[in-house]
Amino acid sequence: MALIGLKATAFAAAAQLLGVAGAVLVLVWCIYFMGGLAWEASNKSLIFNIHPVLMLIGLIIIGGEAIITYKTLPLNKETKKVIHMVLHAIALILGIIGISAAFKYHNESSIDNFYSLHSWLGIGVIILYAIQWIYGFIIFFYPGGSGTLRRDSLPWHVLFGLFVYLLAVGNALLGFLEKLTFLENSGLAKYSSEAFLVNFTAVVTVLFGTFVIFTVLSQPVVEDDHSYSPI
């Protein structure tokens, strides 16, 4: 059963459109407005710019796609599980690289680490995300737990996964607000195109996360009688 009686189709379609919009917006911001992306550069801002791009496109958007696979793909359960696992691995790896970019920028620019709420929650999110992935891999993929353990674990896997994902979306908002506040303190006009762009990207991120959750709470697009759905 699912909390929402409706099919996930419309929610998932909205999530796809918002995901594409969010990816385009963060690229426009980081490349057009903030000058581009680079891992090595004398202009250290270009190293920072990798951070929002990878966190949004990786952890949030690809992570969100991973979450909704079970409700959207017309495939058998084993195939969906592999896609779910691989997409989450990609999301996690891009997230770790994205966080490394933020540290590299801080260190090369002599900016303090770990003083902000965004960094505190961010480290929490990435650790919980990794624990969740490893637990899922061991119990549901290889070597795999007993039938009872899988069945008992699944609702908690879903619940904990949604909790970590919501925390990731919330922390993305903190990141957008923090960076924009720094830019405004350095002279960016508060009602400039760039400021609106960043806030709109954040709003698109909230809506994307909302539709991911709504998709999870809805009925699968194609019914799969062989899969056990915990919610």
Added chain:
Amino acid sequence: MALIGLKATAFAAAAQLLGVAGAVLVLVWCIYFMGGLAWEASNKSLIFNIHPVLMLIGLIIIGGEAIITYKTLPLNKETKKVIHMVLHAIALILGIIGISAAFKYHNESSIDNFYSLHSWLGIGVIILYAIQWIYGFIIFFYPGGSGTLRRDSLPWHVLFGLFVYLLAVGNALLGFLEKLTFLENSGLAKYSSEAFLVNFTAVVTVLFGTFVIFTVLSQPVVEDDHSYSPI
């Protein structure tokens, strides 16, 4: 049924402790560190200080208490409904006064309005919260919808309510981060007691919101056979 098979008791107890901790922390911050609260003052910061106190204690903590009444109170359904409704009314009114304090501070200090993500989402949250309250009042209290309408509305009332509440908790985090960033830009040390206090208050707020949601998803502390539980 409920998503979580456990009784709500432990989750609700944790929420109560975190709620008290959050209320104490925000009062210590706004009164001890930031100089106190005032609606009229030449030191305009004292007007601002009303904002975090009323938003956290009102909208988030009392709002959270309102949400969990159905799972925690050993009372009949009609009594719980009135408590739920009255607590949400108090939360909403304190939220509106809290937002007014932020505007009053901005206006008397010549600070721009509505340029930040926190203000954008905040206005969205308070409007949605008010719509949700009015809809709940009309359908579930007075004059009351038909039995079918109530039953069909209830899962959406719960889902929409949790969505608005999560958005409120997320926006509280944005508020803590935004204010602390302003203070740090004005000279507050990044690793000072006050900075840690604000970040800890934000972490307590996240945990409070989490345990409120977990309480809602769990079994009632005392079973009430006459009430219909949508999740």
